[in-house]
Amino acid sequence: MSLTDPQRTGSAETAAIDLEGATKRYGDIVALETVSLTIPRGEIFGFLGPNGAGKTTLIHLLLGFARPTGGELRVLGDDVQEAPQQIRERTGILPERAAVYDRLTGREHVSFAIKSNGADDEPQSILERVGIADAADRNASEYSKGMKQRLLLGMALVGSPDLLVLDEPSTGLDPQGARDLREIVRAEAARGATVFFSSHSLDQVEAVCDRVGILANGNLIAVDSIDGLRNTAKSKTTLTVDVDRLPDGTISSIEAIPGVADASGNHTNVTVSCEDEAKPDVLAELEAAGASVNTFDTDEPSLEELFVAHTSSSDGER
Amino acid sequence: MSVGRWTMRAMLVGKKEFLVAIRSRVLLGLIALFVLFTVGGIVLAAQFGNLVNADSNTVSILFGLLSPAAMFVPIIGTLIGYKAIAAERESGSIYSLLGMSHSRGTIVFGKIIGRSCVVAVSIVLGFSAGAVALVAATGTIRPVQFLVFVGATLLLGVAYVSLAVAISSTTGSTTRAAWGAFGTFVVLNFLWELLAFLLHFLHTGTTSIEPPLPEWFVLFFRLSPAVAYQIVATATLPEDDLFLSGLAEVSGTAGETPFYLEPWFAVGILGFWIVVPAAAGYVRFKRLEI
Structure with a gap:
């Protein structure tokens, strides 16, 4: 459309x-x-x-x-x-804590919703849409958790x-x-x-x-x-670099690069969290400091991790 | 919402309640209970009535059921009503009901209508069996008195359903609803008398209660639905009936009967116990966060 x-x-x-x-x-x-x-x-x-x-x-x-x-x-x-x-x-509502009536069939549930809403849907077509048409005439008490959820979704769809x-x-x-x-x-x-x-x-x-x-x-x-969130995710890239050696002061000069949030390291291993765009600058800075890069790896957080980070950081504020 | 649509929705809730009562065999059980109650009561009254009083007729047999019914019917009404809304809130199905465009009003009144029908159908069928038993035991029946008795019983049953559903609408816990509804039953059926006597004592300073009784005292006594029920159920008894004259002596007052001690006023009291709890329950439930 x-x-x-x-x-x-x-x-x-x-x-x-x-x-x-x-x-x-x-x-x-x-x-x-x-x-x-x-x-x-x-x-x-x-x-x-x-x-x-x-x-x-x-x-x-x-x-x-x-x-x-x-x-x-x-x-x-x-x-x-x-x-x-x-x-x-x-409004069609699928409540979180909803229950079905044990003694009514799936079809009766939908038909009750149709009459209550004054709608003109066909119970059968609603039940088919949510995929429980073959269980339409069974008592809802016999439904699995998923079937009950499908039934409640069907009831929410009544009346468009x-x-x-x-x-x-x-x-x-x-x-x-x-x-x-x-x-x-x-x-x-x-x-x-x-x-x-x-x-x-x-x-x-x-x-x-x-x-x-x-x-x-x-x-x-x-x-x-979702794309906006993905971009936010990219800005929290973690860069892991293997170097042959790590001269003193390298970490603090990396931290001074714009777009770098945090950096840490031991003898041959550097971990930097930074924006995506800052990665080349970090690698260049390492080379400039006299450390030759063996391998490097970037890790973008998944949206899931970002979501967890979002919600847990605000936990910390309280 | 238009009145027609509102009524239609309340009736839908009522029908659902009735259907569930049929499927869960609650209706069947209730019918059996009422048949047992009326037939058993009539058979017993016929047996012992004859021993006590050779003149025992259909009337005194029938009214042998009066005080048991004044206890039994409220218990049934309370039992049928107290879970009505609390259980839907406990399970969460109330959200689905509201989701299919029901209002708080169509839920409360629909529940009262549906569950009242369950109680009413069992009362009517139970007393129909009772009528057969009465004819079998005495060979006769007085239709008007019998119908008035049944009518009064229906009003009493509906009053307690209305009370229990109203109480059920105030809580999301069936345990609390049970305490509330059965507590109300105890207050109205047992403590009411005590309360009346306490008021009498505070008013007159005497513990002796002898006729003629003050009119306010009799009225207060009759405000209990179970007492009002007994007045209504016996309203068409002949004046010279032993039972009624006994009752008049206990509850009677001297001289002219004020209007509020007429039997029709007791019908109004029963009506009050149907309408006011329903309305109060609705007003409360409408404002409630669920």
Whole structure:
């Protein structure tokens, strides 16, 4: 679907999610600290953070399950405190801590969701989309964890909502299930829906999300595209160099090179963490100091490591 | 949300509750319990009634069920209602319900409707079996009195479902909901009398309670749903009935009966116990963070 699709540009007037200083405190405990974030319509947004970072708290604020203690929160143009019902009617929700009804079949679940939403979907086609059509008439109590998750995803898709809020949707899914989930998320976004996808694990979101936000200890510490995050990752390259000898003072002159964050070394081994562009300068400096380079190796952190670094460094600040 | 859509959604929740009660055999068990209760009670009353009173007729047999029912029905209503919302919060399925566009209101009222139907169906079927037993034991039945008795029992059952669901909506723990709901049952069914007597003592300074009783005391006594139930259930008994005159002597007052001690007012009291807990539960639940 092209960006000039009339439906898509028409609905893009107001942001899907617009947060201005969203805050949630429980007494002295700050669950969410002045989070500001705008997610345009049609975007797939990955909401990352370790367990307990406040992801579910924010989702509960968005859906009117809990009330913010500060800030302005708008979803699909409506204020979350004034119109939670209108918001939920246009939103499909896959909650993190959701359960199915043991005594109802998969088909009954979907059919209940369709009637409750006043939608006109076919239960069968929803069940086929999430891949549990062959278990449609079995009680949900017999479903595996992954099948329950698929069923709940199917219920979230009912009524073609403008916004899909998926809280840890890959919980319990096997690799095939995670692939199916990504496909459905892409299809929903292609239809024009906005997808808000929370996860504690980066590889669940990097393949599908346009942008990601990283939440740690209730603070939104980064919002960027996957590429942007990758560039940040590149800036934290680790260069390991084997030299024949290491003259005194070499380490401190390396540390003085612009773009070098840190350097350390012993007799024949130097480890430098620096930006990608500074690597040649480091090698040149070593040669200039009289150390001949035997071998060198560069190591870029994976996004996963970056994510861990992001979230754990903010742990340290507290 | 339009009224039509709201009602439709509440009914959907109600239907789901009813369906689950059928599948989990809760309904079947309840029907069996009520059949056992009414048929067993009628058979026993017929046996012992004849020993005590040769004039024992359908009325006194039927009303032998009165005080057991005033205890039994509240227990059943509480049992059926107390988990309604707390269990959905405990498991997390409440989020799915809210996710499929249900409001707090359609959840609370839908739960009360669905679970009231479960209790009502078992009461109606149980008393239908009771009617057969009554005819078998005495060869006759007084339809009006029987129907009023059943109607009063239905109101009592629904009142306790409403109370229990309302209490269930205040907590995310079924354990706490159980304490709250059964605590309320104990207060209304056991401590209420004590409270009435305590108030009487504080007011008059005497521990002796003899007719004629002060009107406020009788009213207070009747505010308990179980007492109001007994008033309503016996409302169509003939004036000269032994049972009723006995009851009038205990609870009666001298002279003109004020309007608030008329039987129809007791219907209003039962109505109060249906509507007010439901409304209060809804108002509380609407504001709650879940």
